[in-house]
Amino acid sequence: MEHNENAKEVIQPAATVHGYQAHEAINPFARLAHDTNGQLRPRFRLVSRAAGKLACGDFVIEPALGPVHVVATEPMSTGPKAAGADVQVRWRDIDGPCTAIGRYPASLMFATSHPAAADICLIERGIAQARHKGGSIKAPIARLIAAHLQWDPQTALYRFAVDGSLNDRLLDELDQVKHRQLPQLRAWVDALACYHLGRDDHGPLPGWKPELARARPLALKVSSRRSAELPPPLRSDLVSSEVALQLVDAAFALGAAARYKDHFSSAYLTRILERWSSRRL
Secondary structure: OEEEOOOOEEEOEHHHOOOOHHHOOOOOOHHHHHHOOOOOOOOEEEEEEEHHHOOOOOEEEEOOOEEEEEEEEEEEOOOHHHOOOEEEEEEEEOOOOOEEEEEEEOOOEEEEEEEOHHHHHHHHHHHHHHHHHOOOOOHHHHHHHHHHHOOOOOOHHHHHHHHOOOOOHHHHHHHHHOOOOOHHHHHHHHHHHHHHHHOOOOOOOOOOOOOOOOOOOEEEEOOOOOEEEEOOOOOOOOOOHHHHHHHHHHHHHHHHHHHOOOOOOHHHHHHHHHHHHOOOO
């Protein structure tokens, strides 16, 4: 058990919270690791936190919904004596658009993610070095901070963590993060905001979003005389929007070809397959 003096709350392993033992292996940063081709893997641990202390962006394991993010919280009451007894929480699915609303006692404990000690030390050391030199934090530290603060792939924080690009929306999102009741995160917010304001070029940073590694193409036999190389099979449940569009285009082209197969020669069908294979990412 760990006591955070600044936050004035007791941080204890989530395994001590009833019903959460089976969820310890869940990784809230799996998609981020996928989108950065494994470059960015924030380290975290699950801790218990009361519903009344949850805030926008927190990754939480809700007993009925499973892994979700907090979109907003609002204190609820049914009368003068019950003021602050309950809290209404709006949840959002981790990778999808689904949302839900629930009302809980403010003292109800949830399992929620917390930066691991290794990442905390790395970030705080980077912030201390920046203060000592009178400048802003370095880009890798800013990236790690954004990774821990983001809560949605559509956020500017997430986009910055993936490719290094900045926009003014990121500052608005940092204001939302400041409402979390952890002074430690407020220091991270200030450091990332200073980095944003001090960087002249707001475009993507070289090397931050590498090409996904390609496996050796597989050969598909399309006739007894000739074969065409196709892209490797998908190895993840998550694909980029560009890949999804290319898959739709390929399916449409092959479907149209199959519809008029009696009018096309086998060589023409082979060229369709070759054209698709040449458009691999």
